[in-house]
Amino acid sequence: MKRRQPIDAVVVRQLAGYAGLPLAAGREQVIAPTLDAWVADANALSLKMSAEEHQALTPATGFSHPAPENGEH
Amino acid sequence: MARNAREIVSLTLSEAASLVKCGEVSPVELVDASLERIEAVNDTLAAFISVFSKEARQVAKAAEMMALAGHDLGPLHGIPIALKDNIAVRGLRTTAGSKVLANWIPDHDATVAMRLRQAGAILVGKLNMHEFAWGGTSDNPHYGTVRNPWNTERFPAGSSGGAGASVAARACYGAIGTDTGGSIRLPSAINGIVGIRPTYGRVSNHGIIPLAWSMDTAGPMTRTVEDCALMFGTLAGHDPKDPTRARVAVADYSADLRSGVAGLRIGVVPAYFFHHLQPPVLTAVRQAIDTLVAQGAQVTEVDIKHIHGNISAQLTIESAEPSTYHQRWLRERPDDYGEDVRGLLEIGEMLLATHYLQAQRYRSLLRSEFMNAFRRVDVFICPTLPFTATRIGEMKVVIEDGVEEDMLSAIMQFTGVPSLTGLPALNVPCGFDPDGMPIGMQIIGRPFDEATLFRAGAAFQEATDFHRREPDL
Numbered sequence: 001m002k003r004r005q006p007i008d009a010v011v012v013r014q015l016a017g018y019a020g021l022p023l024a025a026g027r028e029q030v031i032a033p034t035l036d037a038w039v040a041d042a043n044a045l046s047l048k049m050s051a052e053e054h055q056a057l058t059p060a061t062g063f064s065h066p067a068p069e070n071g072e073h
Numbered sequence: 074m075a076r077n078a079r080e081i082v083s084l085t086l087s088e089a090a091s092l093v094k095c096g097e098v099s100p101v102e103l104v105d106a107s108l109e110r111i112e113a114v115n116d117t118l119a120a121f122i123s124v125f126s127k128e129a130r131q132v133a134k135a136a137e138m139m140a141l142a143g144h145d146l147g148p149l150h151g152i153p154i155a156l157k158d159n160i161a162v163r164g165l166r167t168t169a170g171s172k173v174l175a176n177w178i179p180d181h182d183a184t185v186a187m188r189l190r191q192a193g194a195i196l197v198g199k200l201n202m203h204e205f206a207w208g209g210t211s212d213n214p215h216y217g218t219v220r221n222p223w224n225t226e227r228f229p230a231g232s233s234g235g236a237g238a239s240v241a242a243r244a245c246y247g248a249i250g251t252d253t254g255g256s257i258r259l260p261s262a263i264n265g266i267v268g269i270r271p272t273y274g275r276v277s278n279h280g281i282i283p284l285a286w287s288m289d290t291a292g293p294m295t296r297t298v299e300d301c302a303l304m305f306g307t308l309a310g311h312d313p314k315d316p317t318r319a320r321v322a323v324a325d326y327s328a329d330l331r332s333g334v335a336g337l338r339i340g341v342v343p344a345y346f347f348h349h350l351q352p353p354v355l356t357a358v359r360q361a362i363d364t365l366v367a368q369g370a371q372v373t374e375v376d377i378k379h380i381h382g383n384i385s386a387q388l389t390i391e392s393a394e395p396s397t398y399h400q401r402w403l404r405e406r407p408d409d410y411g412e413d414v415r416g417l418l419e420i421g422e423m424l425l426a427t428h429y430l431q432a433q434r435y436r437s438l439l440r441s442e443f444m445n446a447f448r449r450v451d452v453f454i455c456p457t458l459p460f461t462a463t464r465i466g467e468m469k470v471v472i473e474d475g476v477e478e479d480m481l482s483a484i485m486q487f488t489g490v491p492s493l494t495g496l497p498a499l500n501v502p503c504g505f506d507p508d509g510m511p512i513g514m515q516i517i518g519r520p521f522d523e524a525t526l527f528r529a530g531a532a533f534q535e536a537t538d539f540h541r542r543e544p545d546l
Contacts, residue, residue, distance in 0.1 A: 015422075015423040016419070016422070019423065021404065021419065027419060031416055031423075035420050037479075039424070041384070041385035042388075042389050042424060042425075044382075044385065045431055045432060045435060046427060046428060046431040048435075049431040049435055054438060057437045058437060059433030060434075060436035061287065
């Protein structure tokens with residue numbers, strides 16, 4: 001995997017712009033170190049989950065239909 | 074036999090319920106004693122955001138008249154309980170520990186609040202918490218820093234920190250907390266009490282301010298396993314108002330508490346759960362397992378191949394989902410959030426959709442591994458968290474070798490596994506560190522098999538006295 005660009009204040013400002021999230025002055029510096037660490041770990045997990053052995057896995061976000069209520073079909 | 078207020082609050086929930094039923098203690102005495110205790114400790118602990126003295130006394134008088142007339146209102150008849158303040162109660166302010174909801178008066182009851190009332194419980198107050206349940210310290214910038222009754226310079230963990238502190242301090246007989254990444258189990262462990270995260274879908278989330286929909290649960294926090302099982306039985310069950318509901322039969326959770334653990338197969342995962350811990354925590358949990366083995370349980374070592382990665386998955390999901398719920402408020406009134414929660418909500422807007430979905434795929438993988446392992450074991454036992462209570466205000470924790478680690482990642486090291494897999498998990502007090510701070514073990518079970526967790530926990534408490542010790546406050 002290509003080496004990741006570190007997440008600094010500039011990147012945070014861009015990401016907030018994409019999300020339409022107004023950031024007060026100075027928030028970038030507060031957020032950047034934690035986001036950088038979390039994205040590094042999330043990328044590592046994404047790499048792991050992209051392995052061929054996990055190709056068939058579905059996310060735990062599906063919903064199941066409830067059993068019919070009395071008289072409902 | 075006449076009891077003074079201190080003796081009354083020292084009764085367990087089950088003892089108090091039995092005494093009400095036989096007329097030896099009245100609901101009015103229980104409520105008065107609880108309110109007196111809250112008055113004595115709340116300035117120090119900041120465990121309660123709201124206390125309903127007048128209303129609770131009125132309900133207690135009615136409950137007393139019903140008892141005198143021979144009417145049994147249910148298993149919690151006359152028992153003072155408290156709710157975490159993210160649980161809606163009609164007509165009573167519900168803040169979720171936030172400034173955003175500082176003046177919110179719900180027009181409906183959460184299902185758990187309604188079920189407790191139907192079982193005869195009396196609400197004495199709403200409990201302080203980490204703001205919007207998004208954090209593990211309960212250092213609340215709006216309603217005060219919750220403190221640990223075992224040492225008020227230490228944190229109570231969270232997010233249900235007020236629940237943990239109030240139950241440990243004997244200010245109420247039981248509380249309802251909520252648990253997304255560990256928020257019932259962590260303050261239960263850190264405050265030396267019992268608490269259960271139910272199977273996802275077992276207890277209704279209707280009327281509870283969400284943190285992360287796909288992992289949120291609610292459950293009881295009490296002083297003993299017996300109390301927890303009793304309270305849990307009043308909460309569990311299908312609720313058509315909750316989309317996460319499950320149509321699974323509700324067991325009698327108190328029925329097998331004395332059945333023991335002979336033949337119980339305990340799974341351990343030493344490579345993960347016994348790795349990277351403070352030494353007193355490891356010692357206490359190993360000794361707890363030995364205690365169960367001495368009663369006939371068997372231990373099997375299990376390898377969960379893909380267990381590493383769970384913290385990242387937990388943080389990703391627990392970031393993206395709250396940030397979705399809070400999206401409007403974060404834009405309209407960002408200054409109303411505390412500094413840490415504001416930052417976490419901002420971060421949650423900056424993760425990729427693929428990060429979120431890979432984390433959700435990871436959950437499927439991890440759950441599959443645990444379900445396979447449950448063919449060979451009945452429960453897993455591990456520490457609830459790898460360290461004991463830190464000093465208030467610390468956002469770094471030292472687990473070993475003097476290395477400072479981020480609090481949020483470290484505190485969810487072991488509680489994230491049941492959260493991601495939807496499995497039930499019970500915290501049981503199992504020791505104290507050299508500073509006198511409580512240690513908890515986590516018993517993880519099959520989906521909807523909370524009864525086995527209670528049976529194992531009760532067997533442990535039959536053989537030990539950690540749950541009988543109380544803080545000097």
